Amino acid sequence: MILILKKGISDEEIESIVLKIKDAGLTPHISKGNERVIIGLVGDSRAKDRDYWLSVHGVEDAIRVLKPFKLASREFKSENTVITVDGIKIGGNEVVVMAGPCAVEGREQLLQTAEIVKNYGAKILRGGAFKPRTSPYSFKGLGKEGLMYLKEAKEKFGLPVVTEVMSIEQIEDVSQYADIIQIGARNMQNFSLLEEVGKTRKPILLKRGLSAKIEEFLLAAEYILFNGNPNVILCERGIRTFETYTRNTLDISAVPVLKSLTHLPVIVDPSHAIGLRDYIIPVSLASIAAGADGLIVEVHPEPEKALSDGAQSLYPEQFKELIKKLKKVGGAVGRPV
Amino acid sequence: MILILKKGISDEEIESIVLKIKDAGLTPHISKGNERVIIGLVGDSRAKDRDYWLSVHGVEDAIRVLKPFKLASREFKSENTVITVDGIKIGGNEVVVMAGPCAVEGREQLLQTAEIVKNYGAKILRGGAFKPRTSPYSFKGLGKEGLMYLKEAKEKFGLPVVTEVMSIEQIEDVSQYADIIQIGARNMQNFSLLEEVGKTRKPILLKRGLSAKIEEFLLAAEYILFNGNPNVILCERGIRTFETYTRNTLDISAVPVLKSLTHLPVIVDPSHAIGLRDYIIPVSLASIAAGADGLIVEVHPEPEKALSDGAQSLYPEQFKELIKKLKKVGGAVGRPV
Amino acid sequence: MILILKKGISDEEIESIVLKIKDAGLTPHISKGNERVIIGLVGDSRAKDRDYWLSVHGVEDAIRVLKPFKLASREFKSENTVITVDGIKIGGNEVVVMAGPCAVEGREQLLQTAEIVKNYGAKILRGGAFKPRTSPYSFKGLGKEGLMYLKEAKEKFGLPVVTEVMSIEQIEDVSQYADIIQIGARNMQNFSLLEEVGKTRKPILLKRGLSAKIEEFLLAAEYILFNGNPNVILCERGIRTFETYTRNTLDISAVPVLKSLTHLPVIVDPSHAIGLRDYIIPVSLASIAAGADGLIVEVHPEPEKALSDGAQSLYPEQFKELIKKLKKVGGAVGRPV
Amino acid sequence: MILILKKGISDEEIESIVLKIKDAGLTPHISKGNERVIIGLVGDSRAKDRDYWLSVHGVEDAIRVLKPFKLASREFKSENTVITVDGIKIGGNEVVVMAGPCAVEGREQLLQTAEIVKNYGAKILRGGAFKPRTSPYSFKGLGKEGLMYLKEAKEKFGLPVVTEVMSIEQIEDVSQYADIIQIGARNMQNFSLLEEVGKTRKPILLKRGLSAKIEEFLLAAEYILFNGNPNVILCERGIRTFETYTRNTLDISAVPVLKSLTHLPVIVDPSHAIGLRDYIIPVSLASIAAGADGLIVEVHPEPEKALSDGAQSLYPEQFKELIKKLKKVGGAVGRPV
Secondary structure (H helix, E strand, O other): OEEEEOOOOOHHHHHHHHHHHHHOOOEEEEEEOOOOEEEEEEOOOOOOOHHHHHOOOOEEEEEOOOOOOOOOEOOOOOOOOOEEEOOEEEOOOOOEEEEEOOEOOOHHHHHHHHHHHHHHOOOEEEOEOOOOOOOOOOOOOOOHHHHHHHHHHHHHHOOOEEEEOOOOOHHHHHHHHOOEEEEOHHHOOOHHHHHHHHOOOOOEEEEOOOOOOHHHHHHHHHHHHHOOOOOEEEEEOOEOOOOOOOOOEOEOOHHHHHHHHEOOOEEEOHHHHHOOHHHHHHHHHHHHHOOOOEEEEEEOOOHHHOOOOHHHOEOHHHHHHHHHHHHHHHHHOOOOO | OEEEEOOOOOHHHHHHHHHHHHHOOOEEEEEEOOOOEEEEEEOOOOOOOHHHHHOOOOEEEEEOOOOOOOOOEOOOOOOOOOEEEOOEEEOOOOOEEEEEOOEOOOHHHHHHHHHHHHHHOOOEEEOEOOOOOOOOOOOOOOOHHHHHHHHHHHHHHOOOEEEEOOOOOHHHHHHHHOOEEEEOHHHOOOHHHHHHHHOOOOOEEEEOOOOOOHHHHHHHHHHHHHOOOOOEEEEEOOEOOOOOOOOOEOEOOHHHHHHHHEOOOEEEOHHHHHOOHHHHHHHHHHHHHOOOOEEEEEEOOOHHHOOOOHHHOEOHHHHHHHHHHHHHHHHHOOOOO | OEEEEOOOOOHHHHHHHHHHHHHOOOEEEEEEOOOOEEEEEEOOHHHOOHHHHHOOOOEEEEEOOOOOOOOOEOOOOOOOOOEEEOOEEEOOOOOEEEEEOOEOOOHHHHHHHHHHHHHHOOOEEEOEOOOOOOOOOOOOOOOHHHHHHHHHHHHHHOOOEEEEOOOHHHHHHHHHHOOEEEEOHHHOOOHHHHHHHHOOOOOEEEEOOOOOOHHHHHHHHHHHHHOOOOOEEEEEOOEOOOOOOOOOEOEOOHHHHHHHHEOOOEEEOHHHHHOOHHHHHHHHHHHHHOOOOEEEEEEOOOHHHOOOOHHHOEOHHHHHHHHHHHHHHHHHOOOOO | OEEEEOOOOOHHHHHHHHHHHHHOOOEEEEEEOOOOEEEEEEOOOOOOOHHHHHOOOOEEEEEOOOOOOOOOEOOOOOOOOOEEEOOEEEOOOOOEEEEEOOEOOOHHHHHHHHHHHHHHOOOEEEOEOOOOOOOOOOOOOOOHHHHHHHHHHHHHHOOOEEEEEOOHHHHHHHHHHOOEEEEOHHHOOOHHHHHHHHOOOOOEEEEOOOOOOHHHHHHHHHHHHHOOOOOEEEEEOOEOOOOOOOOOEOEOOHHHHHHHHEOOOEEEOHHHHHOOHHHHHHHHHHHHHOOOOEEEEEEOOOHHHOOOOHHHOEOHHHHHHHHHHHHHHHHHOOOOO
């Protein structure tokens, strides 16, 4: 931590700040400039956070030198974390495609979609049984019934399953049926939920919040890691900006930035990021070119009949085309699909 | 709902869309312009959401005519909702000030703060027992112990208490100790939690999410209302923007906009919106001038020793000054403080 | 400037950075922490900007200690700048209301509006002769003809005039007709234009850019001051955020923040900030409560016939009501209107 | 245009609105729903803009059906615009790389950089002679001297030149020396400047403003087209969001969206979008995978000595690596580099 003191600070005030620094078990290094005094704090300054120092009288600004996340950082663990689900490696060299409907709407719809995505090359099946919806009047998913269909699809087509939990109570049920538990964007800072999934050992697919900074995203992952679960997959899914043409704005540079800051796998959800199916393919190719370890994509056999997110669900033919093109771009960057 | 069809659409395609409209129990009104065909849907188009129509082949855009929230709307209930807590009316003509520390840090700190804010004119005591924190390494509150101190402060100083719940499990405990349950900004779209507090009859102080649109904010309130709890207080607490000088950007116009769209009380949290104590007073005055029904403000007897949010907590003397000035501005707009 | 060096940096690399610091005429103060080395630069580090230090090998981050603006800062000039236009003081204790139509549309419309706003209490007349429009197909103003009507209105009603310049060529003409020259939000970083108006001595009303940080806004003012013109009035007019209900989001806390950082007058334009006339009054009252030195408001005798910005123009009766309420709130904060 | 009328509107009010519609030369199509009346306007509703209708009494909302830009749209011209500069085709199948220093700092620096980028595969040389800088104290470019060095570099290495104009006065000089004129992000809505470059026939590289919506970006292009110059190259260069880790947020989906909405070439500037050289390569590959027609990249022989933007300038070796990888990804998407 570095403290920038207020202009015209007196020697007594500086002395009082120095005492606080020593009380915190840190060593102060003072530099007196022409206009300002700055103090570098040596020692493990994670003990007192930036907020604390900002509240100290005479301190104008406090600048963190160390990153606030530790277990998630590359400095803590330099090699990539590879998470294996039924033999499928996420975070390894191969690009993994997860696909399926936004919501499980019924047995037929799910089995049909599972067959399509399996045939065209998806490795993992997505599908929501518990659906967070902005309006209380929208379809909220089939719940446990949906979980059973997911399990049936898994057994029939050999596709491991990723599905969302919205609350602590659902964790147990979902854990029995799913291979990967998703934490949705709106729950990225539901810290109680993060702690609980951190106590399981299930792989967690953590979506970036709509307005989460990269650092906050990694601190949300840190919650899970800190509670003992090392299996976290990060998912960039678009952030909220002033642009309204697309549903959100995919932060493509978050992919290489995250890959540099953390050892955890990073995938992209182009469907929620863009919201319009006709732009899913180019943005998916871009994600792999930027270094993503995988994709999670919405596909529906008949998007026009989808109970949620129909506008962003790919037609089966589009998904086929996506995979075909992904193989080429993946090949160009040394990442087989 | 109004559908704008794609350019160059054929008559057969229009016919197919018209069938879908009729299937949904709606009546289509078609207008053929020079370049586009538009169809107005007559009937209760809440049944099929915008998303559905966007996914229909041939539809370029779908525009909602009706607001997606109902129970929260002024059209549903034109007179103001006034929520009475221990005789204090929130949403009435009088401006209500809620104040106290960010977190309950101990018995002494809380009782001392309660006495200060009571003496200077606060009507309700705030204080966090369960604290959502961005980092797993930060102080997370005293939990149940904190709730007991809040109850003691309430009994001693006659101040009703508002405190946060972070998960469904905490609702029961918090309900026993608190008079108003707060849902924090990061949980504004924790729909499971909204549903559960909607099943209680406790007043709920619902904070706007960091990147929540006004419509989404009102839909979050709708979740609570829809589950049977009519006692919702809305709290504007700053939104996330590109500006980094302040912690967030207080959306001051949200106050009159919300007062116009909904019958629910609207208060402002200037502490989290701004994050810097020296700007809390002018922004608080602005909030009342704009029509807010109250404020929730952080005060700490010794902000420099606060375990969280010290930089934005008012000194007791500042709180005294705030109330003095609020009385004048409140008077000017016909709202006694 | 403070430099944070990369983890694991070698002594030779540090030495090479130290040489660069000395070359820049600065003195390095080195603090070696457990994990990082930081170097404080003592001397006038404005010579080499942050960008320079970021590009130096081994530097991970560079933090500015001094504010990048000087002439605009309170530290440079502690007392308020008061700009006098025809005897009207802007930035003094009295709140100044500027009002008029978005665009000068004709002689009748302008004279009629001028009479209305004068009668109800405006001190300065606004009206656009050169209009920046998002679309090339929109009404772009009457140009020089509009300037002449403004002058006529000024002479007839004794109202000084503020109007916009969009390019260097217009400065000479506008200077002859107007008392205050406006630089619009879209030109806030048109540095060539800032330099030229900086060479005049006319008061400049500088609007904040749609996505300008407070620091950038003050640096734009600094361009004008640096070129010799001390008469700059800052105008907060809403920033662009994700919220779409209002045209922009008024950054109300920018008012006290600016008043604290700079000695220049600060006014608010609620019309462009909100874009909907029914919310102009509460937001105007809030602006004065927050400490603004004035307002610039759009008024139109018949908003429905306005050639631009009709939706946000006040009806004459609303303007009358605004002034009446402003007087009360101004009184409450010790600022006569 | 579609008008949504206020709830509970009377028949007389509707009649009055209908008269206004007819006055505008349009035909009204009325649909009366259960709760609202909507009116579709048939005819060329570009004559009266959305703003006009919003200001009409009784109108709650007005929705544009037609895109506000015409000349820039795919509907106006379906085939791609290909702009040829010294035989190099921009907007054709081949990906064009423009590279060079942020600013021309001197003869040696420019010639050296030109040689490097030429050798590694750049087709066009970039370099700023007139530099827009946030602070008046920063290096503002060599001006005309810089233009001469650009011309010399062009002649020596056969690289056409792109450089920025900041004001109308510079257009003539820059036109003599440069092959492509750049309009910077901060001037994207400097409409006077857009009109003037629209009167030339020089290719214009138009950068997207920091907070410009896609529609506004295309309307800025429309200004140039409307003034007679059909040679506009659009450049996505990152938008301003809440994320501060990168300088801006590259809006990758803007690439396919623009390619779908307009016939104009679309290139990407990863240097300004990201601001950190270590992420330029993955983001550049992503841009080409997403369908961009080219890149404009900052390269400096010694970034640590750069007078501006050193932190985002590639080392020569990085540029070499970029081109090598671009060729592979370009090949994978059928776009030779």
